[in-house]
Amino acid sequence: MHKGDLAMGVAFQLEPSVDRFVKAPPRKMLIGGKWVDAVSGKTFATVNPADGSELARVAEGDAEDVDRAAKAARKAFDDGPWPHMAPTERQRILLKVADLIETHGKELAQLETLDNGKALFETENVDIPQAAGTFRYYAGWVNKITGETSPTDPGYFNFTLREPVGVCGQIIPWNFPLLMAAWKLGPALACGNTVVLKPAEQTPLTALRLGELLLEAGVPEGVVNIVPGFGETAGAAIVRHRMIDKVAFTGSTEVGKLIQREASDTLKRVSLELGGKSPNIVFADADIAAAVQGALMGVFFNQGEVCCAGTRLFVEQKIHDEFAAALATAAGTMKQGPGLEPGVQVGPLVSQEQLDRVTGYLAIGKKEGAKAILGGERNTAPGLEKGYFVKPTVFTGVNNDMRIAQEEIFGPVVSVLPFKDEHDAVFEGNRTLYGLAAGVWTKDVSKAHRVARAIRAGTVWVNCYNVFDVVSPFGGYKQSGYGRELSHYALDLYTNVKSVWLKI
Numbered sequence: 001m002h003k004g005d006l007a008m009g010v011a012f013q014l015e016p017s018v019d020r021f022v023k024a025p026p027r028k029m030l031i032g033g034k035w036v037d038a039v040s041g042k043t044f045a046t047v048n049p050a051d052g053s054e055l056a057r058v059a060e061g062d063a064e065d066v067d068r069a070a071k072a073a074r075k076a077f078d079d080g081p082w083p084h085m086a087p088t089e090r091q092r093i094l095l096k097v098a099d100l101i102e103t104h105g106k107e108l109a110q111l112e113t114l115d116n117g118k119a120l121f122e123t124e125n126v127d128i129p130q131a132a133g134t135f136r137y138y139a140g141w142v143n144k145i146t147g148e149t150s151p152t153d154p155g156y157f158n159f160t161l162r163e164p165v166g167v168c169g170q171i172i173p174w175n176f177p178l179l180m181a182a183w184k185l186g187p188a189l190a191c192g193n194t195v196v197l198k199p200a201e202q203t204p205l206t207a208l209r210l211g212e213l214l215l216e217a218g219v220p221e222g223v224v225n226i227v228p229g230f231g232e233t234a235g236a237a238i239v240r241h242r243m244i245d246k247v248a249f250t251g252s253t254e255v256g257k258l259i260q261r262e263a264s265d266t267l268k269r270v271s272l273e274l275g276g277k278s279p280n281i282v283f284a285d286a287d288i289a290a291a292v293q294g295a296l297m298g299v300f301f302n303q304g305e306v307c308c309a310g311t312r313l314f315v316e317q318k319i320h321d322e323f324a325a326a327l328a329t330a331a332g333t334m335k336q337g338p339g340l341e342p343g344v345q346v347g348p349l350v351s352q353e354q355l356d357r358v359t360g361y362l363a364i365g366k367k368e369g370a371k372a373i374l375g376g377e378r379n380t381a382p383g384l385e386k387g388y389f390v391k392p393t394v395f396t397g398v399n400n401d402m403r404i405a406q407e408e409i410f411g412p413v414v415s416v417l418p419f420k421d422e423h424d425a426v427f428e429g430n431r432t433l434y435g436l437a438a439g440v441w442t443k444d445v446s447k448a449h450r451v452a453r454a455i456r457a458g459t460v461w462v463n464c465y466n467v468f469d470v471v472s473p474f475g476g477y478k479q480s481g482y483g484r485e486l487s488h489y490a491l492d493l494y495t496n497v498k499s500v501w502l503k504i
């Protein structure tokens with residue numbers, strides 16, 4: 001174990017492998033089973049958001065590297081054992097991946113917290129176990145992906161095969177780096193595809209460590225290629241590449257639109273999990289204490305860097321003021337600091353860019369006439385000055401037309417909006433470009449059902465928020481994207497259906 005000096009002078013015992021990652025020469029990319037430098041020789045820095053210091057340097061992938069990776073993935077798909085392997089063997093390897101993630105859970109959690117900023121409590125209890133669980137769940141599917149026989153005219157025998165799509169380009173975001181890699185790789189690999197994965201430039205480290213674990217588990221060379229780099233270069237090259245059959249993307253709606261346009265040239269299959277501005281609706285008849293807690297975690301979990309965060313908190317008029325005050329009181333007690341520091345609940349934002357974006361919205365909100373009853377500014381308390389900290393913020397005096405109510409902020413900022421009745425709540429809740437998720441708080445079962453159906457979003461949580469399980473699908477309506485990740489629905493993204501006819 002090595003003693004790492006982190007922001008605020010906190011000394012923390014880092015796991016040896018974390019130390020290796022953050023102190024070693026530049027991390028290489030994984031292509032064709034080998035760790036290689038970028039063709040250009042370029043590297044980029046990944047930064048510790050708790051203090052702005054350089055954490056590690058990483059090979060910077062570009063179009064040429066994506067080309068090498070796509071060729072390796074193509075070869076592994078066309079010639080390699082992976083798509084043709086006995087399902088039980090592929091299953092064994094994916095189960096091993098899950099085990100290895102768990103075995104190395106502590107180091108992966110630390111590495112994630114260092115690179116992303118989020119609290120260690122979250123990486124240890126959410127990101128890492130759910131990543132392992134995702135691989136284990138999809139390992140279970142490997143030998144259960146079946147076709148059908150069809151009741152055709154008796155002169156023929158017709159059946160369907162579900163075949164892998166081929167080479168999948170997977171572009172992931174920085175808010176749950178390892179978990180998003182698992183959401184993408186789990187179903188893709190279970191179905192027998194090969195992959196070119198690009199982690200976000202802000203958080204490449206856990207995906208690279210995962211690459212080592214994949215090889216250790218026995219994933220054959222070329223099956224998973226990991227090319228760190230920037231969106232406009234490496235990401236765009238994945239979307240354009242002719243050997244890549246499908247692209248799966250999680251990120252902003254703006255980039256999602258760009259990807260859909262770019263993918264038209266090669267007619268790649270596309271699945272998009274994009275932004276959100278989710279309504280979290282609290283009726284006066286709800287269990288108020290539970291709703292305050294749910295609203296709190298609904299928006300401040302992961303510093304609000306969550307696509308489904310309940311950022312538009314609609315509260316029935318008659319309890320609006322007291323609810324907003326209770327939320328602000330609860331949020332005011334959340335401990336903010338470097339993610340590795342014990343007890344921290346709200347870490348720094350991921351980057352300077354994100355800090356600028358979120359503080360920019362705080363200024364916009366105030367200019368629009370909203371009132372920050374909590375926070376409303378950057379946190380520069382002693383020891384945090386160099387980090388990207390924004391205080392948990394509760395805005396009141398918001399109406400649904402304001403930019404802070406309509407645009408995705410992706411930070412610890414919630415807008416509380418009053419509503420009159422059920423119709424008003426649903427109408428205003430749906431009045432957004434997005435449709436990723438929603439929350440409903442009420443003790444009235446019929447009302448809960450009505451509202452859950454009336455909201456146009458891919459997920460609705462009733463009397464809870466931000467609940468995830470690999471067995472339940474996740475994805476968007478409207479401009480939050482399309483395609484469903486997790487559960488058996490994700491298998492549809494990664495398989496083609498082939499119809500085979502035999503004349504009897």
Ligand code: ADP
Pocket residue numbers: 171172173174198199200201229230231232234235236239250251252253255256258259
């Ligand atoms: P954010 O704006 O929150 O950083 P992005 O949507 O820009 O989110 O990024 C999500 C992922 O998409 C990252 O891996 C990023 O590198 C990638 N990306 C960004 N721009 C492009 C692009 N033009 N083409 C392909 N991928 C991109």
